[in-house]
Amino acid sequence: MTCNAEGVIAAMRSVAQVVEAHRDELVTLDREIGDGDHGENLKRGFTAVLSKLDNAGDTPGAVLKIVASTLISTVGGAAGPLYGTGFLRAAAKLGTAETLTPESVADALQAALDGVVARGKAEVGDKTMVDALTPAVAAARETSGSIADVLKAAADAADKGAQDTVPLVARKGRASYLGERSAGHMDPGARSTALLLRAFADAAS
Ligand code: ADP
Ligand code: MG
Ligand code: MG
Numbered sequence: 001m002t003c004n005a006e007g008v009i010a011a012m013r014s015v016a017q018v019v020e021a022h023r024d025e026l027v028t029l030d031r032e033i034g035d036g037d038h039g040e041n042l043k044r045g046f047t048a049v050l051s052k053l054d055n056a057g058d059t060p061g062a063v064l065k066i067v068a069s070t071l072i073s074t075v076g077g078a079a080g081p082l083y084g085t086g087f088l089r090a091a092a093k094l095g096t097a098e099t100l101t102p103e104s105v106a107d108a109l110q111a112a113l114d115g116v117v118a119r120g121k122a123e124v125g126d127k128t129m130v131d132a133l134t135p136a137v138a139a140a141r142e143t144s145g146s147i148a149d150v151l152k153a154a155a156d157a158a159d160k161g162a163q164d165t166v167p168l169v170a171r172k173g174r175a176s177y178l179g180e181r182s183a184g185h186m187d188p189g190a191r192s193t194a195l196l197l198r199a200f201a202d203a204a205s
Pocket of ligand 3: 035037077078
């Protein structure tokens, strides 16, 4: 991927495709331990993002800022403000830089995680998207190499983090209303975080 605004726009188009392709899977996961809308919420949000990507900005940060505000105004539920905050913090971290570097990508992921945690107050083990994003950030920080290498490490760690939510009892969000009955199902938000990171990694490689 070209590591400028155009590259980020192209990556966001792939993300929107992946969300669309996994809409039903995310709905099914959310039906098990929530209200069944996660896939539709994200699909609505990223479809809106798609419509704003032409000339979305001259820098990666500017593009991500538009992604953030679009998600905040269209996704709804718990995930909308959380993903919106994550993209907004990542955008702010990237500032006005014209191009991405492996280091700035890792820093942006860290900023996104910090934003999600500041907003949702979830800790690792609460069975949320934080369980996918936290190991992803750690892996990104530990990986040296290209942007594609950093994002692949993050996506691999997020996949494992999402898988590891299966036995957990939810302590945040709607799934927490189920108590012990939330165990045995993957958290939909952790799964969507892993899908987003995989889409970024694939776009970068
Ligand atoms: P809603 O639960 O309001 O219908 P969604 O279904 O779109 O919203 O999103 C649910 C996901 O949001 C959960 O699977 C979980 O990953 C995430 N989530 C919920 N509450 C929190 C929180 N406080 N912190 C982090 N993530 C959360
Ligand atoms: Mg839901
Ligand atoms: Mg809902």
